[in-house]
Amino acid sequence: MKRFFKELYYSTSYYFKTTDKFLFLTSIGASLISFILIFSLYPNAVSSLRPFQIQVISTLIGIFLAIFISNIDYHKIEKFIKPFSISVIVLNLLPFTPLGKTRADEMLTNAGAGSANLNWINLGFTKIQPSEFLKVAFILTFSYHCSKVLREINKPKTLIKLVLHALVPIGIIFIQKDYGTMTVFLFITFCIVITANTNWKVILAIAAMGGVCLLLFITGHLPSYLLKRIYVLFNLEQERLGLGLQQYTGMLTLATGGIFGKGFNSNDLLYFTPELHNDMVFSHIGQTFGFIGCVTILIWVVIYCVRILQLGKNSKDNLGCLICVGVFAMFFFQSAINIGMALCVSPVIGISLPFLSAGGTFVFSTYIALGVLLSVHRHSYKLTLF
Numbered sequence: 001m002k003r004f005f006k007e008l009y010y011s012t013s014y015y016f017k018t019t020d021k022f023l024f025l026t027s028i029g030a031s032l033i034s035f036i037l038i039f040s041l042y043p044n045a046v047s048s049l050r051p052f053q054i055q056v057i058s059t060l061i062g063i064f065l066a067i068f069i070s071n072i073d074y075h076k077i078e079k080f081i082k083p084f085s086i087s088v089i090v091l092n093l094l095p096f097t098p099l100g101k102t103r104a105d106e107m108l109t110n111a112g113a114g115s116a117n118l119n120w121i122n123l124g125f126t127k128i129q130p131s132e133f134l135k136v137a138f139i140l141t142f143s144y145h146c147s148k149v150l151r152e153i154n155k156p157k158t159l160i161k162l163v164l165h166a167l168v169p170i171g172i173i174f175i176q177k178d179y180g181t182m183t184v185f186l187f188i189t190f191c192i193v194i195t196a197n198t199n200w201k202v203i204l205a206i207a208a209m210g211g212v213c214l215l216l217f218i219t220g221h222l223p224s225y226l227l228k229r230i231y232v233l234f235n236l237e238q239e240r241l242g243l244g245l246q247q248y249t250g251m252l253t254l255a256t257g258g259i260f261g262k263g264f265n266s267n268d269l270l271y272f273t274p275e276l277h278n279d280m281v282f283s284h285i286g287q288t289f290g291f292i293g294c295v296t297i298l299i300w301v302v303i304y305c306v307r308i309l310q311l312g313k314n315s316k317d318n319l320g321c322l323i324c325v326g327v328f329a330m331f332f333f334q335s336a337i338n339i340g341m342a343l344c345v346s347p348v349i350g351i352s353l354p355f356l357s358a359g360g361t362f363v364f365s366t367y368i369a370l371g372v373l374l375s376v377h378r379h380s381y382k383l384t385l386f
């Protein structure tokens with residue numbers, strides 16, 4: 001028994017010496033804050049302790065997954081990339097079966113701003129959102145694809161294959177009508193392609209074509225509820241009791257925290273903002289921890305994202321660098337949009353704040369992405385690309 005604990009101590013000590021302690025520890029710290037935030041909403045904003053329980057269980061399993069994945073050399077991705085990709089794609093096709101389920105907040109739906117995204121799977125005992133796993137799978141597969149064709153990336157044949165690769169997950173999410181998640185995939189694609197030394201003329205040409213397609217989509221095919229959410233940003237005061245209910249009440253909730261906040265056990269906390277534990281969690285951070293807490297979270301997000309880019313800079317090869325850039329794009333874009341929703345500078349498109357928003361599947365995918373980052377860090381030794 002003594003030998004067992006001695007070996008456990010040395011293996012744990014070695015792991016912490018070789019892992020990125022900042023990413024690992026601050027991620028767990030953010031999850032602990034999420035526990036406090038979600039628990040403080042019971043029983044007023046959430047009807048049961050189930051969201052809190054799911055968050056705790058998902059985080060514990062997620063930490064285990066992150067540690068497990070970080071011990072696997074990310075270069076071995078080639079061995080399991082095909083079965084992994086196929087299984088994730090199949091998982092994302094299940095919402096089109098009888099297992100598929102939409103999820104829309106009742107208050108928003110009644111106001112005419114609710115969505116009908118077919119992006120959930122009902123397993124009976126719980127629901128999962130497979131598109132969250134698809135994000136990580138796409139980062140790995142697309143980074144691997146780009147690293148293999150890096151020297152020929154500006155050739156038309158290569159670019160066509162990369163575009164087709166990106167269109168597979170983007171197309172699935174588009175059909176599911178989860179346009180918010182689709183923007184995350186587009187940003188990930190853009191960041192990885194730029195980092196892969198793609199010719200700027202090619203990037204501008206693709207961006208121009210994408211802009212034209214986006215404009216045609218917005219003017220002719222964008223769902224009415226998304227148009228309404230964009231409209232709300234410019235008419236929030238007039239729509240505060242209708243379409244702008246969520247963002248208006250979220251803004252009020254955020255502002256009531258003052259400089260230092262009310263504390264998570266205050267009797268003066270406001271609970272009437274829809275999805276306060278998820279999409280509008282930054283508003284809850286504002287009323288709980290105040291302006292100081294909001295600024296602290298913003299600083300943490302910036303430092304966290306910069307640290308991810310540093311891992312990419314110090315990665316052993318181009319594959320590690322591209323993976324880090326892809327995860328950076330996911331974390332940065334989701335954080336920016338989620339905080340922007342609370343500050344009323346971005347429409348509500350169902351984007352969660354990494355580690356802080358409630359959601360079992362979201363927590364799993366976030367910690368899996370963390371595990372991949374830690375794997376790159378633990379198996380890298382020299383500078384490349386940058």
